[in-house]
Amino acid sequence: MADATDHAFYDRADAHIELSNEQLKTYGNLGEISASMLFGTSRFNAWASAQNFKSAAEMADAREALLKYFCDQYRMMLEDNLDDHINNFGQYVLGK
Template identity: 55%
Template sequence: MQKTDDEFYDRADEHIHLSNDQISGDIGRGKVSASMMYATARFNAWVSAVGWNSGEEMKASKEETLEYFVNEYRKMLEENLDDYIDNFSEYMSVPE
């Protein structure tokens, strides 16, 4: 993962808070998670498109782009899974 800037975690927390606010009785965590992943994929497709002059250029680098984003997501997911594994009791305890 790239070195983060000072506001990196603040921006991430804003997305998490928005997602948490979307969870309701009939809209569960799974649906909100799917929407958040779709939004991230859509945004990253746009971020990629901005760097090209044509669809052909973009298509030529599609596999490299996919590899980059999938690898970065995997590293971030592994880091967060390890954090939850190491701190499960603290993070998942029911408040008294």
Template identity: 50%
Template sequence: MAANLKEDPTFYDRADSHIHLANEHCADIGHGKVSASMLYGCARFQAFNAACWTQSAEEMEAKRRETVTYFVEQYRTMLEDNFDDYIKNFEKYVGGA
């Protein structure tokens, strides 16, 4: 992922935009429900994204396992990196919340 970030200087700006919108929703409903909606939206968008890479439903089906594995691995890496960051900076990010 690091190589992609060097090629994409607006990566974090877009991510922050999604986080900002999620935080706005948290004002009206709990974090868990917002998280579930965000996760669903991400999954839905990635299915669309994968469809854009293929020419037919058959090709999409043939690439299903490879594509799902890729996205799950990417999510796991990003989640673990952010989890570690929150552990190291818990007081700064969360404080006494």
């Protein structure tokens, strides 16, 4: 994950979260907003990954490594954020 001093990393992440929060006001379904954000992230990452290959065959050969990388990264980030919400549940969820 990004170094704590990489404020641009967190600013970009916060911009995505802000968009989802705005969509929540319009569509009102937290699960659907979360699913759309996850789908968008996976689609963008597939596109970004494709930029590093010269052919579909080359990308297909790297498919498993790409899946492992992105799944490992997502798990690490989700674990960190779950722990943060567990440790700060009163503040984040209950507003205390």
